[in-house]
Amino acid sequence: MSQLVPLLELKDVCRYYTSSEVEVKALDKINLTVMRGEFIAIMGQSGSGKSTLMNILGCLDKPTHGEYLINGQAVAELDAECLSALRLKTFGFVFQRYQLLSNYTAQENVAMPAIYSGMDKSARLTRADELLARLGLAERSLHKPTELSGGQQQRVSVARALINGAEVILADEPTGALDSASGEQLLELLKQLNQEGVTVILITHDPEVAEHADRLIQVKDGVILDDSAEQKREQPTTQQHGHVSEQIKPLPSVGTFESILMAFTALHANWFRTLLTLLGIIIGVAAVVTMMAIGEGGKKQVLERIEAIGTNLILIRPGGANIRSSGDNASLSLEDANALVAIDGASYVAPERSTRATIRFGQYDFSGRIKGTNPDYQFAKDWQLAQGVFFTEADIKSFAPVIILGDTVVKQLFQHGENPIGQYVLMKNAFYQVIGVLQAKGASAGGNDMDDEVLIPVTTGMLKVFGRKHLSSITVKAESTEQVAQVTEAIKSKLVARHGKEDFMVFTTDSLVETVTETQDTLTYLLASVAGISLFVGGIGVMNIMLVNVSERRREIGLRIATGAKPTDILKQFNIEAWVVCILGGLVGIVIGFAVTLLIANFNIPIAYSMTPPLLAFVTSLLVGVIFGYAPAHKAAKLNPIEALAED
Ligand SMILES: Nc1ncnc2c1ncn2[C@@H]1O[C@H](COP(=O)(O)OP(=O)(O)OP(=O)(O)O)[C@@H](O)[C@H]1O
Ligand SMILES: [Mg+2]
Known part of the structure; x- marks a missing residue:
């Protein structure tokens, strides 16, 4: 390849603006060749x-007509990603108003474009310091732009233009805002860079400034009026050499960690606004955590009460859907109860028959319910004895005249403090020996005394007290709550087989638990959805603030795009900013939610912690970030850098 390929070549390039009624021909058939x-x-x-x-x-703008070649490569054929790579590697911009980021130090400003070329942090900061030192700003490296003079700021921006090894420096009125001494200094610098091989294209309206250049191009009304190179073209400079155009490839995206760091810098710069945004998410998440804890706490409390009754108890009563239940139905017999013992998973089967009767000891009476049952009763009902023993299977078989008394009954009958064990009490003209005293249970949740129990062997009762041969209920205790359903089915089929019809009813605490769980869950969902709405509102807050953020940082975004950031990098950066807000808000919200829950627990309101609500809230806040952060980020990525950089 012996032929010289120009570095930049414009062929009949036109740029028309048709925004208003009239068409403005900002550029009209420009032909221009720039050599290295x-x-x-x-x-x-x-x-x-x-x-x-x-x-x-x-490459910030595209011609309306005509062709633009860089190193022989047609720019029109490149996609957005390649254009970014091209901008990053080939061009360095120097703007009239410096366009430095005020939150960053000089060093960080210079290093910024290198983020997008994939240079790691320490490498790019070192390189930035080298460049700043070269431009005589070594001591100013850690100063923010507001602490620098105009000339110094402009030199920082030249350093920034050089960090990615730009081949071409494009400077639009670089001395426009500088005093003549600083302007002179800057031109010297550009000249020096040019001697080192950098192509410099500078715009000026000052003929004195233009004199520093080797080639002068006069533009008027969108056409080139005069080009001093027409005469000089014959003597190519030493730097000119044939250049095989290399394939332009998109650069890798900015790392996530890098984006997170940038997000923190941006959020820190506007910490008060960030705090307000966070507040929306914090309140939302804290509300979800607290509300769910209260809802779950209520459910847990009710379930615990049911648990106290026993979630693995099954109650069988005589009578059925089609049989009028008078409570004295004759369908359940002791034989039925005995048959149920064989059922797999039924650990205890306690038959019950009761009647009202009066017991007498000495001069004291107790009138109440007398229950006939078997030894399984104490296990089915989880009832310990305070004194003595429970009756045994042998007592059942022998119709033993023994009796077990509840705490209240003992207090009523043995008012002189006698030891009840071994004493004989009188009931329906027969004596019964007291063999055990039940442990006191106190009042039930409903306020009923649970200690007025009087128990006798069911066989004895049938023979002497009840006068009837059938049972009023059978209580079956399943081995575990999981087995309740299966045991219930077994009971039903066994009894139907024995009776030939379903003349009994089976109740489980399970069905009760189900109802309670359902109602409590509804309450919890209600609370959670109220909290969820506040989280949603928080999300809208995030979107709002992020939109403000994007509008306010248009120049920064424009600058990043101009220096080589891909639209996807911008998209990622602003998305991550929203995520960071939501994740931070989520974490703080969880902590506050737990704190509030603890506080509430002090007021005797039942609460229940579980990992689900905070996890749910966290995931939701993350989703909020993803959903509500997208629109602003998308807006940022679509920004037109020319317009953005032209703004005040
Ligand atoms: N976005 C735009 N929409 C419509 N017309 C535009 C737009 N940008 C520039 N123009 C017009 O194009 C022409 C060239 O504008 P340009 O900014 O290139 O001028 P300039 O030579 O840089 O001027 P100055 O020295 O003032 O910076 C002007 O007539 C301007 O009004
Ligand atoms: Mg201009």
Whole structure:
């Protein structure tokens, strides 16, 4: 390849603006060739199209017609990602108003474009320091832009233009805001860089500034009026050499960690606003955590009460759906109870028959319910004895005249403090020996005394007290709560087989638990959805603030895009900012939610902790970040850098 390939080549390039009624021809059929190592000044009146030309050269804008080649590669054929890579590697912009990021130090400003070329942090900061030292700003490296003079700021921006090894520096009125001494210094710097091989294209309206350039191009009304290179072209400079155009490939995306760091810097810079945004999420998440804890706590309390009764108890009563139940139905017999013992998973079977009767000891009476049952009763009901023993299977078989008394009954009958064990009490003209005293249970949740129990062997009762041969209920205790359903089914089929019809009813605490769980869950969901709405509102807050954020940082975004950030990098950065807010808010919200729950627990309100609500709240806040962060991030990524950088 012996032929020289120009570095930049414009062929019949036009740029028309058709925003208003009239079409503005900002550039009209521009033909321009820039060789490697040139120092070009573009001059022209205001509105002549200089900036437009510069934007097209820097790939920030596209020609309406015509062709633009860089190293022989047609720019029009490149996609957005490749254009970013091209901008990053080939061009360095120097703006009239420096365009430094005020939250970053000089060093960080210089290093910023290198984030997008994938240089790691320490490498790019070192390189930034080297460049700053070269430009005489070694001591100013850690100063923020507001602490630097205009000339110093402009030199920082030149250093920034150089960090990715730009081949071409595009400077639009770089001395426009500088005093003449600083301007002179800057031009010297550009000249020096040019001698080192950097191509410099600079826009100016000052003929004195233009004099520093080797080549002067005059622009008027979108056309090139005069190009001093027409005469010089014959003597190529030493830097000119044939250049095989290399394939332009998109650069890798900015690392997530890097994006998170940038997010923290941005959020820190606007910490008060960040705090307000966080507040929405914090309140939302804390509300979810607290509400769920209260809802679950209520459920747990009710379930515990049911648990106290025994969740593995099955109650069988005589009578059925089609049989009028008078409570004295004759369908359940002791034989039925005995048959149920064989059922797999039924650990205890306690038959019951009761009647009202009066017991007498000495001069004291007790009138109440007398229950006939078997030894399983104490296990089915989890009832310990305070004194003595329970009756045995042998007592059942022998119709033993023994009796077990509840605490209340003992207090009533043995008022002189006698030991009841071994004493004989009188009931229905027969004596019964007291063999045991039940442990006191106190009042039930409903306020009923549970200690007025009087127990006798069921056989004895049938013979002497009840006068009937059938049972009023059978209580079956399943081995575990899980087995209740299966045992219930077995009981039903066994009894139906024995009776030939379903003349009994089976109740389980399970069905009760189900109802309670359902109602409590409804309550919990209600609370959670109220909390969820507040989280949603918080999410809208995030979106709002992020949109404000994007509008306010348009220049920063424009600058990042101009220096080589891909739209996807911008998208990622702003998405991550929203995520960081939501994750932070989520974490703080969980902590506060737990704190509030603890506080509430002090007021005797039942609460229940579980990992689900905080996890749920956290995931929701993350989702909020993802959903509500997307629109602002998308807006940022679509930003037009020319417009953004032109704003005040
Ligand atoms: N976005 C736009 N929409 C419509 N017209 C535009 C737009 N940008 C620039 N123009 C017009 O294009 C022409 C060239 O503008 P350009 O900014 O390139 O001028 P300039 O030579 O840089 O001027 P100055 O020296 O004032 O910066 C002007 O007439 C301007 O009004
Ligand atoms: Mg301009």
